Amino acid sequence: MLILRVLQSGPIHGYAIGQRIHVLSSEVLAVEEGLLYPTLQKMLVKGWVIAEWGISETNRKVRFYRLTPEGRKQLKAELSSYDRVTQAIQEILRTA
Amino acid sequence: MGEFFRRIRCLINRRRLDAELESDVEFHREMAARAGRRNFGNTLRLREQAREAWGWAWLDRLVQDLHFGLRILARSPGFTLMAVLVLGIGIGVNVSAFSLFDMVALKPLPVRDPDTIVRLERRSPNSYSSEMSYPSFAFYRDHAKTLSAAMAVLGVPPMQIDDDASLGGQHPDIWLPMAQQPYFIAGSHVLTDFGDSSVRMWGRLAPGVTAKMAEQELGALTNELRRQHPGDIWDGEYLQSSTGGHLQVMQSEMYRVAAMAGALTLLILAVSCANLGGLLLAKAVTR
Structure with a gap:
């Protein structure tokens, strides 16, 4: 879900996905490479993202991942289910 | 559906995809090194993990x-x-x-409506013959109303001609109509002698007639024959019908034999498997 959300703001390459999640979470979350790339591959297979060649900020040919309409749909679904769960947890924490 | 095709594409383009993945990982490592991190881990292992997502890892392993x-x-x-x-x-x-x-007992003969064809054989409490005399056959043929057609065969049934195997690979040089027998073989009584059991009989059931009904009518005809030719018809003789649409007429006893043969051949397979297992075991032990 986080990867999808990061991709929503535009195509970006694999390393940057990890970096952005790390930075945006105020360095609380770190995405393991061992998780990031398998997940990206799975998303490619599911058709949620596509990969295109581009030039990185270090002038190197790299692949940029971009969200597809299907990926957007998936993101929306995951966000809403995440909202439901967090709300439920909040509810319990407040009232119990 | 779309995912299925993407998976197939992954399989076809896996060399390219792997190269792309490698480039990704390589780039990541470069960037990480630039940021001062060195403990990137095993890139090969990482690529392998990522490849699992394509869903073809089992195929790779199978090939290996x-x-x-x-x-x-x-x-x-x-x-x-x-x-x-x-x-x-x-x-x-x-x-x-x-x-x-399958050939002799399960596959129907290549004729019209093989279900309505019955094989007719002589039976009595203490005798059994799959052949009858030609004049008896002619009598049945002429008087039976439950059979729409009847056929008598001396030797090999003509419906098996197209099948070389049934003749032992030999084609007879000549086929003689049975009715011509006396012209070709001097002194042949095949067509007239009630005691000369030499032909096999098939019949086609008339529309709407069951084999049981035909058997009953033929039984009455047998009794009539016995009255005319007491010496040539057995006591208690009747015609037994069996489904004749196959190469081999299967009696219930023959099914038992066939089942036994089947069990035996299966046992042979089991034994050969056991032998192979023994061989493998011996090999493993010597190693």
């Missing part, structure tokens, strides 16, 4: 296993030969036994 197996077999040709022989014989015996059974 097959390669391994082939190498092992190539290294011990004697063992390979034995294994192939044992399995080949076991499977071959089974296939031939069951295809033979």
Whole structure:
């Protein structure tokens, strides 16, 4: 879900996905490479993202991942289910 | 659906995809090194994990296993030969036994409505013959109303001609209509002698008639025949019908025999498997 959300703001390459999640979470979350790339591959297979060649900020040919309409749909679904769960947890924490 | 095709594409383009993945990982490592992190871990392992997502890892492993197996077999040709022989014989015996059974008993003959064809054989409490005399056949043919057609055959039924195997691979040089027999063989009584059981009889059931009804009518005709020719018809004789639309007429006892033969051939397969298991065990022990 986080990867999808990061991709929503535009195509970006694999390393940057990890970096952005790390930075945006105020360095609380770190995405393991061992998780990031398998997940990206799975998303490619599911058709949620596509990969295109581009030039990185270090002038190197790299692949940029971009969200597809299907990926957007998936993101929306995951966000809403995440909202439901967090709300439920909040509810319990407040009232119990 | 879309995912399925993407998976197939992954399989076809896996070399390219792997190169792309490698580039990704390589780039990541470069960037991480630039940021001062060195402990990136095993890139090969990482790529392997990522490839699992394509869903073809099992295929890779299968191919690897097959390669391994082939190498092992190539290294011990004697063992390979034995294994192939044992399995080949076991499977071959089974296939031939069951295809033979299928040919003679299961596959209907290539004629119209094979279901309505019955084979008719003489039976009595203490006698059995699959052949009857031609004049008896003619009597049945002329008087039976439950049969729309009847056929008598001396030798091999003509409906089997198209099948070389039934003649032992030989084609007879000449086919004679049975009714011409006396012209070709001097002194032949086949057509007139009630005591000369030499033809086999098939009949086609008239529309709407069951084999049981035909048997009843033919039984009455047998009694009539016995009255006319007391010496040639057995006591208690009747005609037994069996489904005749197959090459071989299967009696219930023959099904038992066939089942036994089937069980035997299956046992042969089991034994050959056991042999192979023994061979493998011996090989493992010597190793």
